Amino acid sequence: MSTVLIYTLIGTLAGTILCMIPSLHIYNVMGFALLLYFNFKDLIPFEGMAPLFMSMMVAFAFINTIPMTFLAAADESAGATILPTLDMVMAGRGRDAAILTGMGVFFGGVLLVILSPFFYVVFPYVYKIIRTHLHWVIGLVIVFYVMSEWPKGAGRGDTTWKRFRDGWRNLGAGILTFTLSAIAGIILLTKPLAPADRSFQNIMPIFLGFFAFPSIIQMYLSEFKLPIQHKSRFVNAGWSDFSASLPAGLAGGLMAMTVPAVTIGIAAVFASHFTNHRAIQTTSYQPPKVPGTAVHLHTPEIYWQQERVFVIAGGIMKMMYYIGAFLLMFVLTDITPSGMGRGGLNVLLKPIFTPESGDYAIMCGVILFSSSLSMLALFGLTEVMIWLVPKLNVKILYAFITVLLFGILFFMGGGWMAIAVSLVTTCIGSIPVFFTCRRSHCMAVLLVPIMLSSSGNMDAIARFLGLL
Amino acid sequence: MSGVAAATCVPEIVRMSTASRLDTVEGAASSLIILLPGIFGILPDTMDFKLGQFFSPGDVIVDPDPINTDPQKMAESFAEAVRRTGETGKPCKIQFYPIQLGGNLWRQYSLIFDEWEVKVQINEIVKTSQTPIPGTALKKNRLGVAKLPFPLKARTNEIDWMNSSIRKLRHLLKGPDAPPGPVKPSTLDILSGTQFEMKLENDGKIFFNWLPWHRTWSHSYVLGILLSIPVFLIAFLSGLYNWWIYGLAAILGFTVHITEDMTGHIGGSLLWPIHKTRSEGFEMFKASDPRTNFSINYTAILLILWNVDMYSIQIIPIPWWQYWTTFWLVPLGIYFWFVGKKKQELRLQDKMEQQEEPDGTGDLVVD
Numbered sequence: 001m002s003t004v005l006i007y008t009l010i011g012t013l014a015g016t017i018l019c020m021i022p023s024l025h026i027y028n029v030m031g032f033a034l035l036l037y038f039n040f041k042d043l044i045p046f047e048g049m050a051p052l053f054m055s056m057m058v059a060f061a062f063i064n065t066i067p068m069t070f071l072a073a074a075d076e077s078a079g080a081t082i083l084p085t086l087d088m089v090m091a092g093r094g095r096d097a098a099i100l101t102g103m104g105v106f107f108g109g110v111l112l113v114i115l116s117p118f119f120y121v122v123f124p125y126v127y128k129i130i131r132t133h134l135h136w137v138i139g140l141v142i143v144f145y146v147m148s149e150w151p152k153g154a155g156r157g158d159t160t161w162k163r164f165r166d167g168w169r170n171l172g173a174g175i176l177t178f179t180l181s182a183i184a185g186i187i188l189l190t191k192p193l194a195p196a197d198r199s200f201q202n203i204m205p206i207f208l209g210f211f212a213f214p215s216i217i218q219m220y221l222s223e224f225k226l227p228i229q230h231k232s233r234f235v236n237a238g239w240s241d242f243s244a245s246l247p248a249g250l251a252g253g254l255m256a257m258t259v260p261a262v263t264i265g266i267a268a269v270f271a272s273h274f275t276n277h278r279a280i281q282t283t284s285y286q287p288p289k290v291p292g293t294a295v296h297l298h299t300p301e302i303y304w305q306q307e308r309v310f311v312i313a314g315g316i317m318k319m320m321y322y323i324g325a326f327l328l329m330f331v332l333t334d335i336t337p338s339g340m341g342r343g344g345l346n347v348l349l350k351p352i353f354t355p356e357s358g359d360y361a362i363m364c365g366v367i368l369f370s371s372s373l374s375m376l377a378l379f380g381l382t383e384v385m386i387w388l389v390p391k392l393n394v395k396i397l398y399a400f401i402t403v404l405l406f407g408i409l410f411f412m413g414g415g416w417m418a419i420a421v422s423l424v425t426t427c428i429g430s431i432p433v434f435f436t437c438r439r440s441h442c443m444a445v446l447l448v449p450i451m452l453s454s455s456g457n458m459d460a461i462a463r464f465l466g467l468l
Numbered sequence: 469m470s471g472v473a474a475a476t477c478v479p480e481i482v483r484m485s486t487a488s489r490l491d492t493v494e495g496a497a498s499s500l501i502i503l504l505p506g507i508f509g510i511l512p513d514t515m516d517f518k519l520g521q522f523f524s525p526g527d528v529i530v531d532p533d534p535i536n537t538d539p540q541k542m543a544e545s546f547a548e549a550v551r552r553t554g555e556t557g558k559p560c561k562i563q564f565y566p567i568q569l570g571g572n573l574w575r576q577y578s579l580i581f582d583e584w585e586v587k588v589q590i591n592e593i594v595k596t597s598q599t600p601i602p603g604t605a606l607k608k609n610r611l612g613v614a615k616l617p618f619p620l621k622a623r624t625n626e627i628d629w630m631n632s633s634i635r636k637l638r639h640l641l642k643g644p645d646a647p648p649g650p651v652k653p654s655t656l657d658i659l660s661g662t663q664f665e666m667k668l669e670n671d672g673k674i675f676f677n678w679l680p681w682h683r684t685w686s687h688s689y690v691l692g693i694l695l696s697i698p699v700f701l702i703a704f705l706s707g708l709y710n711w712w713i714y715g716l717a718a719i720l721g722f723t724v725h726i727t728e729d730m731t732g733h734i735g736g737s738l739l740w741p742i743h744k745t746r747s748e749g750f751e752m753f754k755a756s757d758p759r760t761n762f763s764i765n766y767t768a769i770l771l772i773l774w775n776v777d778m779y780s781i782q783i784i785p786i787p788w789w790q791y792w793t794t795f796w797l798v799p800l801g802i803y804f805w806f807v808g809k810k811k812q813e814l815r816l817q818d819k820m821e822q823q824e825e826p827d828g829t830g831d832l833v834v835d
Binding site: 084087125126128129131132133134135136139140143144147148150151152154155156158160163164167168171247273274275276277278279280281282283285290292293294295297298299300301302303304306307335451454455456 | 525580587589595598659758776810817818
């Protein structure tokens with residue numbers, strides 16, 4: 001027991017420190033976690049391994065909220081939370097944004113434990129059914145994700161072509177990002193940079209390029225200055241916001257923890273289509289209240305509640321995606337004797353770690369313990385950040401981070417080749433940043449190759465592209 | 469989602485889609501055929517919003533100046549479109565564009581219609597989430613009023629055989645229509661604008677048709693069949709086993725979408741290009757009603773899981789009635805009870821809020 005506690009503490013601490021680096025993607029953190037393991041594997045006992053990784057992920061789910069909120073350092077999951085949080089920060093409510101996200105993450109952790117009977121009794125069947133139809137399930141995710149992005153331009157212009165071009169700015173950029181990311185994924189899967197036992201090194205440069213570096217470029221180009229943040233003993237939300245966040249958080253979270261390569265940025269799009277209940281109380285036209293007007297357009301409180309629901313549900317999804325997907329590895333049943341875990345960490349850990357019955361309960365304990373510690377850390381670090389950021393030159397900070405990330409890439413990610421790959425993916429990852437399409441289009445790097453591999457079409461496509 | 473659920477009702481589609489590594493399922497071929505109803509299911513709206521709208525230019529354009537917004541000029545533009553239609557007898561389209569003030573900021577405005585008058589009112593600035601920012605309403609010049617040279621009406625009297633059949637069917641399904649009330653104002657804020665088509669009718673009134681490009685040619689069963697012909701052909705020429713089933717899957721996705729849309733208020737041009745008029749819908753649900761959206765999607769997911777299991781690996785250990793009672797009847801019963809209660813609560817809250825306008829700050833309750 002003491003080993004579990006010690007390694008939960010170490011994991012939470014390591015995760016907390018690591019996740020203060022802006023713009024890191026979860027897959028980068030996994031890479032670091034494995035590097036840590038490979039370098040200290042003789043020192044880490046077998047029973048300490050799972051708590052160490054689990055608590056690092058828990059800390060990531062909580063603490064990456066801070067750079068994402070206060071330094072506008074968006075990773076892919078930002079799609080689920082960043083829009084309202086950035087808005088809240090600019091309105092001086094950054095503390096609310098960070099704490100509410102953290103509370104959502106904590107709520108997600110408690111939900112995972114509460115859902116344990118569901119994971120053991122119902123979920124194995126869903127998992128089994130989906131596993132035998134994974135190729136088209138991922139294919140449908142791709143179809144819906146690409147086709148459900150609608151024009152953001154109003155379609156201005158005196159000719160059809162001009163109107164079409166104006167409306168299609170973001171759509172064209174989205175399709176281009178998706179296609180280039182998919183090709184990058186097929187190339188890197190066919191011609192990996194690193195041997196299989198170091199496969200996380202393939203992921204690191206790709207994801208730093210897709211998400212970290214474009215955010216840094218965006219930061220350099222913008223005139224971001226953190227406004228003065230309000231201090232309050234309370235968080236500006238009601239408990240009903242948590243119950244309203246539950247459907248979206250659960251739907252998105254379950255989807256992200258079940259379907260490979262579906263991250264919360266993507267799952268959030270589906271969950272919001274599926275569960276958004278704002279229209280249950282619509283705007284109404286009332287007699288005028290102000291002289292010189294014809295009507296009073298009344299917007300009900302539920303419209304403002306959506307902002308808070310968005311943030312809390314995003315937190316729940318983060319926990320279910322990052323942690324839930326890993327936790328399923330420990331759900332050993334008659335029809336899933338090897339567990340149901342999915343996600344990069346699960347794949348990378350499988351060769352070196354085998355879960356045993358009874359581990360699930362320990363992992364639930366680790367999640368709750370590490371969540372409590374991380375939540376406390378989030379409270380403290382939010383205050384530190386609010387105090388520190390106005391004093392910092394954010395551009396110098398980002399210059400330092402850029403050097404650090406390049407150093408990590410060079411020494412741990414595979415040398416010059418890794419840097420070259422990250423530069424290519426940076427170009428692709430910058431398209432959504434500058435053309436305001438969805439950043440999660442970059443996830444085609446995993447979605448398309450997984451779909452092609454599981455449907456048995458990967459070789460044909462690779463041959464068509466001249467890769468085989 | 470519903471189109472995909474409908475496709476899974478065809479056992480052969482599910483068997484073909486099962487991973488070929490499973491030798492227990494006959495005909496398992498790791499096929500991606502189920503993507504076809506998915507693609508064709510979204511296609512009608514894709515064709516409208518990503519294509520059709522750009523081919524429907526406005527004859528009168530209202531693109532307000534974000535700095536010096538002039539509601540009077542906007543109202544007069546509407547009156548001009550009505551005048552043109554009334555005097556020439558030819559249809560006239562008026563296009564209103566949104567007023568964007570920043571990346572996430574938009575100036576909202578409402579169009580308020582009367583039989584002989586139109587008003588344009590400039591409202592608060594809203595975010596992309598459509599929440600207004602309190603205190604951002606203009607201090608002056610918020611309202612423009614223009615008299616109309618011809619009377620307006622929101623529902624057409626000139627109905628053809630298809631519309632009258634749908635009306636009859638609707639009356640059978642849900643009783644007679646409610647007497648026509650005042651036309652609901654239209655509010656514009658984020659992303660795209662809106663368009664109305666004015667048409668002079670026999671009674672001398674101008675029928676103004678909202679989004680004339682939406683649910684017309686794209687929402688046609690005939691077009692669905694035409695678009696699936698290439699799918700049939702490609703499957704046949706590629707020598708695919710069960711080639712006909714690919715086209716069938718595509719048609720299923722397309723037709724389920726159109727049929728579902730018919731349950732709303734705007735129908736579709738069901739037989740375009742044979743019969744081009746856009747019919748009314750059955751008006752059973754509002755397209756924006758989250759309860760319909762949620763329950764249909766949830767049912768579709770359950771149906772997909774059931775069908776996929778039944779026609780492939782067969783591991784669900786309970787009989788159908790137990791499955792549908794446990795996972796459909798009970799959860800949706802609880803859902804509708806809960807949402808009904810919540811709606812009542814919100815209505816009450818809303819009445820109180822109307823006296824004291826919400827400002828988005830909520831109550832400070834989470835300590």
